[in-house]
Amino acid sequence: MTATVDIPDHVRDLCARLGDGVPYAVKVLARQLADEPRLGKRTGRIGLYAVPIDGDTFDDCPPLTVRYAYGPPLAAEGQLQIRDVEATGPLPATSDTDDGQAPDPHLEQIAARQVTEAWQRIASWLEQNAPASHEALLPAATEQDIDALAQQLGVRVPVELRALWLLCAGNQDIPGAGFFPDHGWALMPLDSVRAVYRRQSRWQQDHDDEESWESWMWKPSWIPFCSWSVTDTSYGLFVDAETSELGHWDDTAVRTVEDKSLTMLLEEIADKLENPRLATGYRPGLIGERLVWGPPSDEGSAILWQPFTG
Helix, strand or coil: CCCEEECCHHHHHHHHHHCCCHHHHHHHHHHHHHHCCCCCEECCCCCEEEEEECHHHCCCCCCEEEEEEECCCCCCCCEEEEEEEEECCCCCCCCCCCCCCCCCHHHHHHHHHHHHHHHHHHHHHHHHHCHHHHHCECCCCCHHHHHHHHHHHCCCCCHHHHHHHCCCCCECCCCCCCCCCCCCCEECCHHHHHHHHHHHHHHHHHCCCCCCHHHCCCCCCEEEEEECCCCCCCCEEEEECCCCEEEEECCCCCEEEEEEEHHHHHHHHHHHHHCHHHCCCCEEEEECCEEEEECCCCHHHHHHCEECCC
16 A cells, blocks of 8 residues: 655755755655555654665765654545654755855954953852852863754754854853743753754644644744753754844743844843843842842742842
8 A cells, every 4th residue: 555645844944954965865755655654663752753865875865764644643544744853963065055055254353252242251159149040051062062063953053043052152050040030940961952853843743733733833043052051952942054043932832933043142241240230021030059030029039139230
């Protein structure tokens, strides 16, 4: 029996970003799967399969793992849907971005310098005033770490986010403390970035056919970088790799894009820390040696919290 194979639009878009030869490679695989729907190996979930593609077989194509659903309970009888394509090796070299225009090196240098200067102001403040929070910062990522993550996600890491990760690749968990206003957010370690991106992408795949998708959709270009805490990733912020705009997600599956960049956010935080009397909204404060944005909402923390006045 020949299966009907569906490749959703967001998967096609992902294939195009992974390499010029990837759409064709996946199309060839789709023809094979139509005749041999159980070609792949079963994964942990019933009805889900994974099959590799040898990148050497196709031009401009990295080695891939393709995950698909076949038959009930995830698809109708005789239906097969390709749900995810992951690069498992280096992406093909490319000189241009997706819109055909190479990034301006001068503008990228300026953006990286702005992020670096803002983060150094934040880190310096933490070291002097909130040493427990400063000690929780993880070491910088390497260029190779970030490139490997980009390959696994299939999306280019924007220069602002790359600059931040080259200074600090997340933080350890500190209960009740946070680095960003709105009662604090945690910088996500790269492993958490990878896990949340894949979880949100799977959610998108599982709900492609539902109505009102625009309110909960997860675009492939959205890269998460901080969450409610290191252990609680039900809320968080992401950077749109295509526009550099920030956005947030929550546990009700609502996603909102804001007219603000990562650079603007970091500069705003640095300004609030250095000039707390001019801060509006959430204000920097301390509980012991931890930075806590407040006033805290819970009574216990509110008693201990001391606003930082400079």
